[in-house]
Structures are given as structure tokens and as C-alpha cells.
Amino acid sequence: MRAINVRQPAPGQTDSKGRPLRPGPETLFVDEVEQPTPGPGEVLVRTVAAGVNRADLLQRQGLYPPPKGITDIIGLEAAGIVETLGEGVDSWQVGDEVVALLSGGGYAEYFVAPAGQLVAPPKGTDLVTAATLLEVAATVVSNMDHVHLTEGETFLVHGGAGGIGSFAIQYAKALDCRVAVTAGTQAKRDYCRELGADIALDYHEDWLADLREATDGHGADVILDIMGAKYLGLNVSALAADGRLVIIGMQGGTKGELDIAQLLSKRGTVTATSLRFRSVEQKSEIAARVAETVWPLVERGTIVAAPVEQFAFEDAAGAHARLGSGEVSGKLVLTF
Known part of the structure; x- marks a missing residue:
């Protein structure tokens, strides 16, 4: 064959x-x-x-x-x-x-x-x-089950216009969550909004400050991250109290610094999974x-x-x- x-x-x-x-x-x-x-x-x-x-x-x-x-x-x-x-x-x-x-x-x-x-x-x-x-659905569903994404929570997914992101937006909206995304172009951010995203952030700008402003300082209860090391510190800063960060990709590298004091203050969780x-x-x-x-x-x-x-x-x-x-x-x- x-x-x-x-x-x-x-x-x-x-x-x-x-x-x-x-x-x-x-x-x-x-x-x-x-x-x-x-x-x-x-x-x-x-x-x-x-x-x-x-x-x-x-x-x-x-x-x-x-x-x-x-x-x-x-x-x-x-x-x-x-x-x-x-x-x-x-x-x-x-x-x-x-x-x-x-x-x-x-x-x-x-x-x-x-x-x-x-x-x-x-x-x-x-x-x-x-x-x-199937691959994107299995990835998103298994990870959202893992971190217990719940109705009414704020969910952030990086790379919102990609295969994982475009599915995750719709799945989180089906759970009645508020959805935020990062994407690099206006066309991609518009596409994410068409799928149901409530907040569309430009990752070339200060997306962390923009997320805080859009959520009145709350941040994200759950973050689905494809970047890995590059966004580790930013993601922890973006977490709400009792927030959960799940890392599924390494596009931004494999080794980063983790501010444990900040994570402790938020009672945050950082986890990584592979399907x-x-x-x-x-x-x-x-x-x-x-x-x-x-x-x-x-x-x-x-x-x-x-x-x-x-x-x-x-x-x-x-x-x-x-x-x-x-x-x-x-x-x-x-x-x-």
C-alpha cells in the first residue's frame, strides 16, 4: 500500500x-x-x-x-x-x-x-x-472534563482560529461559559466571534491587560494553552482565583519559569496532558x-x-x- x-x-x-x-x-x-x-x-x-x-x-x-x-x-x-x-x-x-x-x-x-x-x-x-x-473533539472534551469546566465560568483558549480553538469556542459556549480567545489577525478574531467568542484578544498586543479589562479584573477560570513555556507566566497571571491552566502544546517551548507564590495566592492549578x-x-x-x-x-x-x-x-x-x-x-x- x-x-x-x-x-x-x-x-x-x-x-x-x-x-x-x-x-x-x-x-x-x-x-x-x-x-x-x-x-x-x-x-x-x-x-x-x-x-x-x-x-x-x-x-x-x-x-x-x-x-x-x-x-x-x-x-x-x-x-x-x-x-x-x-x-x-x-x-x-x-x-x-x-x-x-x-x-x-x-x-x-x-x-x-x-x-x-x-x-x-x-x-x-x-x-x-x-x-x-474526532481528534480536536477528544482533545477538548477530555481536557475540559479533566479541569471541570463549569457553566458560567470564563474560558480562555489560545489560537482561537485553529482546529482546537475553533472547536473549543463552540464547546465552551454549549456549556454556557463566557469565552475569550487570542488570535493574531483581525480576520481571525472576527472568525472567532462568529463562532461565539465573547472576547477576542490580539496576542501581538498586551492580551493579559486586555483580558483583565474585559473581565473586570476576574481573569480566566480555565485556560486551554497550546503555547507552553512562552505563555506560562502570562497564563498564571491570567488565572482567576481557583483557576485551572491545562497545557496541551509546546509551540512556545518546553521550559519556562513558574511563579509559585502567585500560583499559591490564586489556589491555581497547572496541568499538562497528552492524548x-x-x-x-x-x-x-x-x-x-x-x-x-x-x-x-x-x-x-x-x-x-x-x-x-x-x-x-x-x-x-x-x-x-x-x-x-x-x-x-x-x-x-x-x-x-
């Missing part, structure tokens, strides 16, 4: 600053690899579409390797048609349409997933669009929760899928370059 692989730089190659050379989008290529076989409790799926995520860019660069025993093929979410059932699987039938929460392998003509990590797409949603929903490294049992529970709680919101139109930019499977390099440009509002998908 065909899959997307990464052409690795020669050992010892460095960039202009002497740092190890990280593979760019142009190093992605179509390769011939062995088709996977489903084991007990697993399902083989013929891929129709695969979502493109920030984590995929990090894996390409060698900064986010897959868990032990998982394929090196990139791809954390995909949708397709059930092709073969592994031993003991009775929850699916050959020909079923499914959406998968993966630990890897989505950028290929076929992928294997545990049966519990598959869900039917929302009614009325095509597979290409559905391929962009990819959870157990099959945990991922299956999260996938089931998404199908139970989020899919009805999608079917009713309470949550609208983000705009989808489609790239042919063979142009994975173009999709990675596009996502890395920082100009994307919504989601990218590879189609097969």
Missing part, C-alpha cells in the same frame, strides 16, 4: 546556526509499505481522509515520536471504510463508515485501530469533514464520550465543523507547509 514517509537528513547535517537539521515539509514523500493486518480486537480501515495536525509537523521534525510499538507513519485522526475485522470484533461490520482516534498511521491508504477507538461519523456529516472532528500516549482503554472511553456528548451537538448544528482545506494524499508536503505558515483558520485534511 502507499503511505507518506519522511526522508531523513544525513547524520550530522546542521542548519545555518549549527543546530541538528529538522526535516521540512519537502521531505515528505509517497512510499510503498506493507499493508497492516488487524490483530485481536482491531479493525483494518480503508482510508478516505486523514486530518493534518500540529502534532504531525512535530513528528515529521523528530520532536514528537510515536509511542513504543506504534507505526512511524504520521497521522492521528482519519476516516474511512471498514475493510477487515480482527479476531473478537463484533461491534463493526465490513463496509461500515468510521472515524478513528489514532496513535499513528493515518497518512496511508489503510490503517489499523483498536475497535474501541472507532466511532461512526455524526449523522449528516461526510467522511472528509468527519476526519477533522496520544493514553492507553487503548482510556482512548476508547474518550471516543465513546465524544460520540455520546459531541456528535449530538454537531447533528443539531450547535457545533459547526471548522472550514476544511483539502489536499490530495500525494501532496502531504503542501498540507504541512500550509499548516506551518500560521495562516490557517480551521482544519486541513488529506483525501485519498
Whole structure:
């Protein structure tokens, strides 16, 4: 079968600053690899579409390797048609349409997933669009459950116009929360407001002061952060009393300073989570929760899928370059 692989730089190659050379989008290529076989409790799926995520860019660069025993093929979410059932699987039938929460392998003509990590797409949603929903929904829902986002609270998400942000805005509004976002352009801030954001902040400006002003000094009860180290101090300052910061990304680095005295004074919580490294049992529970709680919101139109930019499977390099440009509002998908 065909899959997307990464052409690795020669050992010892460095960039202009002497740092190890990280593979760019142009190093992605179509390769011939062995088709996977489903084991007990697993399902083989013929891929129709695969979502493109920030984590995929990090894996390409060698900064986010897959868990032990998982394929090196990139791809954390995909949708397709059930092709073969592994031993003991009775929850699916050959020909079923499914959406998968993966630990890897989505950028290929076929992928294997545990049966519990598959869900039917929302009614009325095509597979290409559905391929962009499960990873973001699972990320947001599992983290909001983790920090107990509650009706009436103020919720802040950074990168509001991206895949995670655009879903998180709508999910938090469905919980009757006040939603604040950061975004870099007026067009992106307008888009966030269209999705329901109450407060749209320019991260090029003093967004912390603007947040305090917009919330009458309250700050944010819950912050969903994709930046990591760069925003750690700012995020703690932005927390309300008993506020919770959950970090899910490292776009701004991995090491920062934490003002423990300030955190103590707010009775604040700082936590960090990763969906990819959870157990099959945990991922299956999260996938089931998404199908139970989020899919009805999608079917009713309470949550609208983000705009989808489609790239042919063979142009994975173009999709990675596009996502890395920082100009994307919504989601990218590879189609097969």
C-alpha cells in the first residue's frame, strides 16, 4: 500500500546556526509499505481522509515520536471504510463508515485501530469533514472534563482560529461559559466571534491587560494553552482565583519559569496532558464520550465543523507547509 514517509537528513547535517537539521515539509514523500493486518480486537480501515495536525509537523521534525510499538507513519485522526475485522470484533461490520482516534498511521491508504477507538461519523456529516472532528473533539472534551469546566465560568483558549480553538469556542459556549480567545489577525478574531467568542484578544498586543479589562479584573477560570513555556507566566497571571491552566502544546517551548507564590495566592492549578500516549482503554472511553456528548451537538448544528482545506494524499508536503505558515483558520485534511 502507499503511505507518506519522511526522508531523513544525513547524520550530522546542521542548519545555518549549527543546530541538528529538522526535516521540512519537502521531505515528505509517497512510499510503498506493507499493508497492516488487524490483530485481536482491531479493525483494518480503508482510508478516505486523514486530518493534518500540529502534532504531525512535530513528528515529521523528530520532536514528537510515536509511542513504543506504534507505526512511524504520521497521522492521528482519519476516516474511512471498514475493510477487515480482527479476531473478537463484533461491534463493526465490513463496509461500515468510521472515524478513528489514532496513535499513528493515518497518512496511508489503510490503517489499523483498536475497535474501541472507532466511532461512526455524526449523522449528516461526510467522511472528509468527519476526519477533522474526532481528534480536536477528544482533545477538548477530555481536557475540559479533566479541569471541570463549569457553566458560567470564563474560558480562555489560545489560537482561537485553529482546529482546537475553533472547536473549543463552540464547546465552551454549549456549556454556557463566557469565552475569550487570542488570535493574531483581525480576520481571525472576527472568525472567532462568529463562532461565539465573547472576547477576542490580539496576542501581538498586551492580551493579559486586555483580558483583565474585559473581565473586570476576574481573569480566566480555565485556560486551554497550546503555547507552553512562552505563555506560562502570562497564563498564571491570567488565572482567576481557583483557576485551572491545562497545557496541551509546546509551540512556545518546553521550559519556562513558574511563579509559585502567585500560583499559591490564586489556589491555581497547572496541568499538562497528552492524548496520544493514553492507553487503548482510556482512548476508547474518550471516543465513546465524544460520540455520546459531541456528535449530538454537531447533528443539531450547535457545533459547526471548522472550514476544511483539502489536499490530495500525494501532496502531504503542501498540507504541512500550509499548516506551518500560521495562516490557517480551521482544519486541513488529506483525501485519498
